[in-house]
Amino acid sequence: MNDFPIVKEYNSEHLEEVIELILHIQQQEYNVAITQGDQPDLFNIEEYYQTGNGNFWIAFHGKRVVGTISLLDIGEQQVALRKMFVHEDFRGATFKTASLLLDTAINWANEHSINAVFLGTTPQFLAAHRFYEKNGFITISRKDLPENFPVLQVDKKFYKYVIN
Template sequence: MNEIPIVKPYSNEHQDQVVDLILQIQQREYNIPITKEEQPDLFTIKDFYQKGHGNFWVAVFKDQVVGTISLLDIGNNQVALRKMFVDKNFRGKRYKTAHLLLDRAITWMKENSIKSVFLGTTPQFLAAHRFYKKHGFTSIGIEELPKNFPLLQVDKKFYQYSLT
């Protein structure tokens, strides 16, 4: 039987591993020229994400953070899905890390009466595009985003998932 990662809410003990994982994927795997200084939310996760209808989770395998996902409360019972990253060794069917993370986030949305979730991603994340579509997200144009959606410079592709 394969062991699988455990998804749990972020706590400060995960800080360094979360930053390392996200930067590794952004910079080295996808060559996106973004620095940790350009992502101050990574250093204030509790204050930035874990408030209102928002939260931040980590997938942990043998004390190592191998995945992240967050929901940012943007008001009107809507959230923005942010910081979904999975270590390349934990992607796919063997560990189901992305699926576990997304399931946890969707459960949270249902428990908190969230109507819909929006996300922005980069054109380079082709596997992510397929993943979101496979899990019921619909591609939308930038003009369909809520006014309070936190638009990032690197985001060029957008999706929505409705719970109503």
């Protein structure tokens, strides 16, 4: 079954699956010391992400949640890319899940007149660093982030993507 995942806007009926996917990747795969309680945004996706110039998407393979991505409105036609996670079985060229998610978010941002996308990530996510750089994100220093960018405790590496 090599069919590609389908990306759809978040719907609260998938909350448990979204939380399970994100926590598994953070805690089990990358040993990041972060808990469900450290991420209250996960319990308020509609209010936190799907407002203003923000949104949240889920990648499905059949009925299974295999990836997530969100854009958080930080004002001045800028967004923070957050919650980009792909199940380990759906990474890479076979399913192109990460590319489908990122393309969905970037296209949506472009349609909503967003000027730039910023993100913060952890040093452990080396494959993610390569992915972002391959897709046009440039490394920036923390001091070059917009004032309203919400830096997480685990964020040590930062990127920017400029939209036309």
